Amino acid sequence: MAVAAGAVTILWAGLAYDVARPADYRDYSRTMVQVAESAHDAAQTGRLVAQEQLAGRLTGLYSVAAYDDAAKGLAGAQKKFAAQGPPDKASAELRDRLSPLLAGTVEALGDTAEAGDDRTREIGVEKLGGLASQFQDFIEAYG
Amino acid sequence: MKRVFAVALGILTAIGGFVDIGDIVANAEAGARFGIAHAWVLVVGVVGICVYAEMAGRVTAVSGRPVFDLVRERLGPRVALANLAGSLLVTVLTLGAEIGGVGLALQLATSVDYLLWVPVIGFVLWAALWRAKFSVLENIFGLTGLVLIVFVIAYFRLPADHGELLRQATHPSPGDGEDWGTYWFMAVALFASALTPYEVFFFSSGAVEERWNAKDLLTSRINVFAGFPLGGLLAFALMLTSATVFHPLDLSVDSLSQVALPAAIAFGKLGLAAAILGFFAATFGAAMETGLSTGYTVAQYFGWNWGKLRKPRDAARFHTVVMAGILAGIAVLMTSIDPIQLTEYTLVFSAVALPLTYLPILVVANDRGYLGDRVNGRLANGLGTVYLIVVLAAAVAAIPLMIITRMGGG
Secondary structure, three states, X not given: OHHHHHHHHHHHHHHHHHHHOOOOHHHHHHHHHHHXXXXXXXXXXXXXXXXXXXXXXOOHHHHHHHHHHHHHHHHHHXXXXXXXXXXXXXXXXXXXXXXXXXXXXXXHHHHHHOOXXXXXXXXXXXXXXXXXXXXXXXXXXXX | XXXXXXXXXXXXXXXXXXXXXXXXXXXXXHHHHHOOOOHHHHHHHHHHHHHHHHHHHHHHHHHOOOHHHHHHHHHHHHHHHHHHHHHHXXXXXXHHXXXXXXXXXXXXXXXXXXXXXXXXXXXXXXHHHHHOOHHHHHXXXXXXXXXXXXXXXXXXXXXXXXXXXXXXXXXXXXXOOOOHHHHHHHHHHHHHHHOOHHHHHHHHHHHHHOOOOXXXXXXXXXXXXXXXXXXXXXXHHHHHHHHHHOHHHOOOOOOHHHHHHHHHHHHHHHHHHHHHHHHXXXXXXXXXXXXXXXXXXXXXXXXXXXXXXXXXXXXXXXXXXXXXXXXXXXXXXXXXXXXXXXXXXXXXXXXXXXXXXXXXXXXXXXXXXXXXXXXXXXXXXXXXHHHHHHHHHHHHHHHHHHHHOOOOOO
């Protein structure tokens, strides 16, 4: 019993240390890659939904729900992005590279979800596809 | 003719009833992230549930009593309490996840947020379990769940790279951007989704509700050995279509709306409607099964009157537990936890609780006092033991894998 309690305490202390220790470049880049992955998924999902909408394969109500899900995923990525500051200069460069991509995705996803005509949707498909590729490049470079 | 019809109906409802929110989420996620590199896990899981559901069905048909009732009598209240605690926690969490799944399906159909649907679903679920006949509930939702077959047909309409899919299935590996930790985490989740504890308790208690006896052994075996594998085929179709549409795009699946997309791409609005209806039926059917299983396990442990065959006033405590289970499931969802995330956690806890469910079944299925000459043969014991080892390995690995991979995120 005492051994089990000791093992649990050590495990818990290890976990506490891991959570509480200050982040370094490695931790920060890992978080940024996770942010890029979530944003990539949101952009790709938005692109797919818009593409299928253009093909007339989706109902309006489903599209609203699907865009909402993509937007929620993107909001989660933004929250994660904002929650951690860059610990050094190299980390700040990562942040500066990812930040405009995130902002662009928020704009493109919002515009595509609210699009009232096919032309706007086509532009959305193009923009979101481009952004997804850029996120993919980021993930491959730092992942 | 009547018997053939009953057997056919049993198979069809077993197929439709096999898939629940855990299967939908785990298979679609695995397909998107790893292609069909986990196809073997699904096969292992389906064989496992067949082995143990056959035992549970046989125990009930021969003894006329549900498995959980016998576990308490055969292994004593302490072991049965551990069994009850583990399976009840997982079943209530699963019930919450299923109610959330129904809400998400309704959100896809109406675009009204799933949380607004949750109390309504809870009420309808309670009313259905209170008023409707067991066979009616089982048949309606089991049969409607069959529309998920749209994913099987969709696979043949989608532009799939069959060679690549075959390579993924025959050379299982994590692939680009993933590691063995996340691969095995997903394997444990998939395995747990196929062997969810409530499935055997529901199957066994349902057999009592349908008054099975030794003459129904054949029906039980046909239901298990035809219905569950065909149900597994529906789950595999979700993995396959997800692997076809999302995996080449490196796109993870974390919402029900994404899971429905392959059906829409293949068949347009009709395919989308079938997918949403299938999700609704599968999750509502599973919500009923988990709701009833909550009542079954508690009532059978304490020796109370239970079941849908009795009038509610004659099984008041059973119905109270069912209602409490539904309220607990709703309460979990009202914390605003994402139902998909809840499902993922439930699968991990389910994996941990698996040995508590399956070991007692193996023991009872070997007791001549209950089964006479119908105890496990060599094959059933051999397979049962092998699966017990697999189940133990999954249970031990589940939590460390969850921590190391940060819930499969890597």
